[in-house]
Amino acid sequence: QVQLQESGPGLVKPSQTLSLTCTVSGGSISSGDYYWSWIRQPPGKGLEWIGYIYYSGSTYYNPSLKSRVTISVDTSKNQFSLKLSSVTAADTAVYYCASSKYYYDSSGYYGPAWYFDLWGRGTLVTVSS
């Protein structure tokens, strides 16, 4: 059974870059069965989708964060990563990695299934000097 685990610094200074890694166990990122995603949740607030990556490197980003976000994949380590630049206190949140099944249909559509079926436990990142 596939499991996801986030890791990275819990404290980042304002204007610096937040970096997190999600390690996938129980399955291979390279299988192509899933798209891999980052989602965040500020303390006491709702969920915000950050972006998706496929094992091939294909990405989708939230347009409101796109200028500051990079999601990458390392198939040799079975990991994918998030970098968020120029952080402010507003970026303080629990960051989750999650997965969505790869989907294709007879109409020719292929891509993520646009729902998140597996989640990591989340990691709190605080932006503060």
Place this chain on the structure above:
Amino acid sequence: QSALTQPASVSGSPGQSITISCTGTSSDVGSYNLVSWYQQHPGKAPKLMIYEVSKRPSGVSNRFSGSKSGNTASLTISGLQAEDEADYYCCSYAGSSTYVVFGGGTKLTVL
């Protein structure tokens, strides 16, 4: 401000049924059958409860059901149990520019 609108809170007694609404627009909920619902207990990660409007993942109780009419999706929980007390979030595909939008969440209290 979230893209999808949910009531901040709903409540019900054990055994009753409740419905949580999720209102979007013709650019998201109204255009795609790609609405999902998540349950989140305090300090825990969200859990997928409903996908593609009304489908239940394996292992999710059939007390949970989903539907959609126009720009509004709904999650219904029947036979309320104490363990259902949690926050619930709706989510929708929103087209090839915005991609994914979430609701602001609804706190369900089992009285």
